[in-house]
Amino acid sequence: MKRDIFQAIADPTRRAILVLLSAGAMTPNAIAEHFDSTRQAVSKHIHILAECELVQQRKAGREIYYHLNPGKMQEIDKWLEQFKKLWQDRFNQLDQVLLNISEDEK
Amino acid sequence: MKRDIFQAIADPTRRAILVLLSAGAMTPNAIAEHFDSTRQAVSKHIHILAECELVQQRKAGREIYYHLNPGKMQEIDKWLEQFKKLWQDRFNQLDQVLLNISEDEK
DNA sequence: TATATTTGCAACCATATAGTTGCGCAACTA
DNA sequence: TAGTTGCGCAACTATATGGTTGCAAATATA
Numbered sequence: 001m002k003r004d005i006f007q008a009i010a011d012p013t014r015r016a017i018l019v020l021l022s023a024g025a026m027t028p029n030a031i032a033e034h035f036d037s038t039r040q041a042v043s044k045h046i047h048i049l050a051e052c053e054l055v056q057q058r059k060a061g062r063e064i065y066y067h068l069n070p071g072k073m074q075e076i077d078k079w080l081e082q083f084k085k086l087w088q089d090r091f092n093q094l095d096q097v098l099l100n101i102s103e104d105e106k
Numbered sequence: 107m108k109r110d111i112f113q114a115i116a117d118p119t120r121r122a123i124l125v126l127l128s129a130g131a132m133t134p135n136a137i138a139e140h141f142d143s144t145r146q147a148v149s150k151h152i153h154i155l156a157e158c159e160l161v162q163q164r165k166a167g168r169e170i171y172y173h174l175n176p177g178k179m180q181e182i183d184k185w186l187e188q189f190k191k192l193w194q195d196r197f198n199q200l201d202q203v204l205l206n207i208s209e210d211e212k
Numbered sequence: 213t214a215t216a217t218t219t220g221c222a223a224c225c226a227t228a229t230a231g232t233t234g235c236g237c238a239a240c241t242a
Numbered sequence: 243t244a245g246t247t248g249c250g251c252a253a254c255t256a257t258a259t260g261g262t263t264g265c266a267a268a269t270a271t272a
Binding site (some may be wrong): 003004006007009010012015018019022070071073074076077080081082083084086087089 | 110112113115116118121124127128142174176177179180182183185186188189190192195
């Protein structure tokens with residue numbers, strides 16, 4: 001039942017919601033308009049994102065505005081950190097290949 | 107059946123496998139030893155990671171070595187890119203707050 | 213006050229997922 | 243050649259997941 005950030009961003013709809021909210025806060029109805037499924041289905045996705053603190057809510061009368069929590073998004077980046085060196089090394093190796101090609105041209 | 111990278115990294119076991127392989131190539135048996143579930147269960151996870159090209163295989167006799175594909179890992183980083191500005195702005199705002207505190211101290 | 217709008221919550225359903233066991237095949241080894 | 247080892251594939255199972263419909267609470271509007 002309890003989901004983590006990685007499970008939260010596994011769903012394409014939820015990723016799309018996050019992208020939507022990166023532009024600014026929105027109400028559930030406004031978000032749901034962007035998708036084919038029902039408001040309740042979208043609302044469930046929002047609830048999951050809120051559970052993981054990827055989005056936060058702010059009440060305004062009977063409307064509820066949901067907005068992104070970039071700090072939590074950053075946690076995904078933190079996990080990726082341990083792999084960054086690897087793909088940077090890969091680039092370095094590519095540089096080396098390109099360098100060798102240049103050497104060969106001489 | 108066809109899964110994308112985000113669904114692949116949603117599972118904790120699969121994330122652990124990726125971390126394991128970041129240290130170097132391993133055989134399915136060697137990987138499975140690090141987990142409580144059966145070899146076949148772990149093998150399924152490896153297969154999913156291979157399907158998404160997050161890992162690649164190299165046969166050596168009857169053994170198969172799986173290794174990380176950092177280039178594919180980078181695709182997750184690419185998606186995160188669109189949010190990075192947001193949490194950087196957040197830091198800038200924090201900087202501003204700290205700056206204001208300093209100003210107040212004067 | 214009566215009515216409409218915005219939202220959350222609960223029950224239910226079909227399918228996807230992660231796990232298991234069992235089996236077969238290829239490749240080392242005695 | 244016979245036996246062992248490493249691995250993938252298939253069938254099956256329990257549970258998680260994403261979707262639906264229906265309803266109730268709270269706020270806005272006539």
